[in-house]
Amino acid sequence: MTNDDLSRAWDRHAETYARVGAPCTGYIAQSLFHTVAGRLPSAAHMLEIACGNGELSRAAVMHCLEERKTTGTCGRVVATDFSPEMVAHAKSNLGVLGAADIVRCEVRDGQALGFEDASFDAVFSAFGIFLFPDRNAGWREAARVLRPGGLLATAVWRGPEDNALARLQMAPVMAALPERVRASLPRASWLDIASPEGLAKEVSAAGFVDPEVSVFNAVLTAPTPRAMWSMMRENPVTRSLFAACSDEELAPVERSVLSSFEELAGGADRPVRFDASCHFLVARRA
Template sequence: MADRNAAFVGDIPKNYDRHLGPMLFHGYADDLAARVAMTDGMRLLETACGTGIVTRRLADRLRGRGSIVATDLNEPMVAHARTQMPTDSSHVEWQTADATKLPFPDRSFDAVVCQFGLMFFPDKAAGIREAFRVLKPGGQYLFNVWGAIARNPVQRIAHEVVGTFFPVNPPMFHTVPFSLHDPEPIRKMLAEAGFGQVEIAHLTKEGASPSAAEATIALTEGTPILGAIMDRRPEALDEIERATAAAIAAELGDRPVRIPLNAIVFQARRP
């Protein structure tokens, strides 16, 4: 499952958590965690946990009444996530794992949660099948994906600006998170995996960043686009960031930046 578009390494996890978290992810993490049906003694699996943004909210809701196994393919993301948890988090276990080849027995979890991870799985159907396999009968599968990039303007702006610097072989990372904006293929994969009671909700939120400059740092230094730029023209990074910040400020304002966001939330049950 290793992929350049999923390589969150170096300082990226820290920048992702510090800058991208409040700008893009916190509101959707609150929503996803609130949808989990918490029960005493439950076992909860999170795939593609990243820096633990959803994990922290799940742990707060569960309050030690059950256990959480938080997994991600990228060990640096898991390592950073560990450092962000409260000291009394013995009920949370961290593990590096491939969501398309989970190292867990059949029917071993009451719920599986994944925030903005499915888009990065090279085999999306396999990731959904694995969630089904490890869920107990009646278990809940909850995940979200981004809507179309046209409805998420800050990422669209970043993609367009980067493209002007690389007319040949442009970095494409900014488009990857929006590759599953049509819910129907996902609905079909859920049904083929065996899931029932599928519910789909389109959810708009507003993110924020203190400034266009900070939003730019989030988008360039908190994602694998940084590696793509450094591979092609490392000397252009500062210029790319200045141009991106100017474009964000021109379209969305500055100090602070108000950021329209659009995502799709899926809920399903294993019969």
């Protein structure tokens, strides 16, 4: 799949993500920002890569507004994503803050951002760079646009053995997928950085120093089992699994997932909650 194909796939997913995904992951993204907020220089110039709905940038803008109220000056925020529809959602969500002089939203490819070298004090990516087709290009770009000593903060899901969200989502899928589809599945490349050691090593190789990796846990809630299934069907990360199935093959997968989720929720009309676990990495540009 080309980068343009991926961008269009995330465009198609943007509305469902805004309704179901962003309320779940937004808390984690904002917590990632708050993890480093105390280390930011005054009037920091901040960049979010793969901003999605702009939840992390919301926390950054609120930080800037408070800074301006107390000091008279403040930083700036640039929220970017390679999906125009995601950027449109971020722009709408951030627009209500009345901070057009502080934040701007732009369509940018995180693997080739186009910003000048050393132009930001901090770069954030919550569940973004870790899914890039060329992850190393993403880390290198983050390092390139950071000033020496600037901060990188990123969130990466932990592997299924440490993350109930991944297990509970995928177990009923894998149980019902046709054998021919299961047999053809490659190992997900992001699992290479699902461990603290793997994540720190890869980011360090891109030009960062003093990596700190911590575990962050949260409970993610979807309004109904079917809402969660719909998000999984549309999400470009899992969509390829289902695209390989015929309608006849997909029907038992849907039944398996809904049955599992409804058991977790206690009914088809009840919210389904998943214990989720990820790693936060904070590092500095060498």
